[in-house]
Amino acid sequence: MCGIEAWYMDESIEDQKLPHRLNPNQPVSLKQLEQIGVYYWKLNADIYENDPELEKIREERGYSYMDIITIHPDKLPDYESKVKSFFEEHLHLDDEIRYILDGTAYFDVRDKDDRWIRISMSKGDLITLPAGIYHRFTVDETNYAKAMRLFIGEPVWKAYNRPADDFDIRKAYVNSLKCS
Template identity: 25%
Template sequence: MADKTSECTKKQCDDKCNHFGKPNPKNGWYLRDTIVNRYEENKTEPPEYLTDEQIYLETEAIISWVDLGNSDDKTEIEKRIRAVRNMPVSVEVECDIDKEKDEKALDEKADKFFAHHFHPGEVMRVVTEGSGYFDVKDLNNRWIRRPLSKGDIYIISSGCYHRVCLDTKKKMKAVMLHYDKKGLEQKFWPESETDPMHVQYIERMKCLRRSLNFQYKSRPGSVDCDKTLNRP
């Protein structure tokens, strides 16, 4: 990947640029190995930030944004979403502390979204209200966290492990879209590790790494694209 530091100087650098270690709030980061409170940022120490381009290279996840305007009209919101990618099957999902009877009820509902899984087809999720996090697993078996707010989009390939988490505000509503109803199915880890769709995803990503001559980070359990992938 090209070094973009030559395109600007520290004086010119603004909040949209992280060339000099100044994180854009929209960038992602690697999660620490041990999470005490999942609703917090849980960055590594020191933080390891990733741009959306880097997240794509690590996971094939596409991050984007759509202007949903200020309207509460669901028809208008869906029209704007389908202009991005016209996927016929849509489901609205919501987690909101103010709409649950207590904190325990919210945690139980949030557990379902936090269990990491993949879908048998491509999925697109668009945040329509509130904020939260999108977590996606890379080939080194590490989690990448990307903050989300209204209008943010992520598109996940079949076979890619991911999960969704609330932030400390504990309010998020989103629309999840699929090409067919089969895509609604969730395949959970660890039972799905040997599923052909996940194996194909891993092999496709390894081929991408070879084509880019992209080296993996040296760490325990890291993956060499020329060796068999083994996970705990």
Template identity: 45%
Template sequence: MKAYWFDNLPGDQREPHNSGRDVSPEYLSNLGILHFNYPNVSDVDALAASRDYKNRDEITISPKTMGDVYEEKVKMFFHEHLHEDEEIRYILDGGGFFDVRSEGDDWVRIKLEKHDLMIMPAGIYHRFTTDTENYTKAMRLFKDEPKWTPLTRGDETEKNQYRMDYLKQRG
């Protein structure tokens, strides 16, 4: 895992877009983001159990597994959104980038690699993209009734209760 300020320059979203300015673990933690490196799935199982996550699935995002819809999906994941539940992702293979909004509404880019597990709080604006390898195999963890439907940023999400709770916690 590595976090830095997104450069906001035009070009393919899958390029690193590294401004050269790192973002510290403390800053990420202030945004409410948790990160772990778990080489063994048993560690993921333990975390899931401790947070009462009973369901999971696996997704492989690549042209090989998705064919013609790959490019479309990659664009879709990159639409800024929030969820009403926390989002837990564990990278099984390959890698990718999650961009999250900072306190000043800038993008922080988080590079995830194999065995990285990230927890994003409910209500944080974010987006995802594969990198130039075009290959992300990830586990998605859910509680009983996942409310992980992406809510696209707009007037509605600005007054969403989960968004307001997140902002209150972030301080």
């Protein structure tokens, strides 16, 4: 998979920062992620400020807004409550685009059958989650990730916690899964 690893999660409610792999492990391929609308690129995070490949992706997809967030107890005010809120299952009305510039973290997404898939991300991983997909985010046991957040137009920070099935964007997303 060249840099990214994903797997189906166990049902444990133990520490969210642990890998939570099934035994035996059930890997999820990049193709399976694409079938639920999740796309991935591996970039050179050391040159993110002048990376022509990142610029090309931003141009092609219209990602005009960018900022950087550092998720670490010493860098993020109200760290514990922010990490807890990121891990609440939610959706957005817009795509979520994250590029890991340093550190490691997990994105969890729901598959077509409502099972959790954990996506392990590290430096250089860029991921897009489609609007309407239920997901959550957490750092791993290192408690550190530095991520670029990208948006089309002005950033919208609103998350809608599950259940949010009545939103048009959720209905459109679920319908898109039926077609794929």
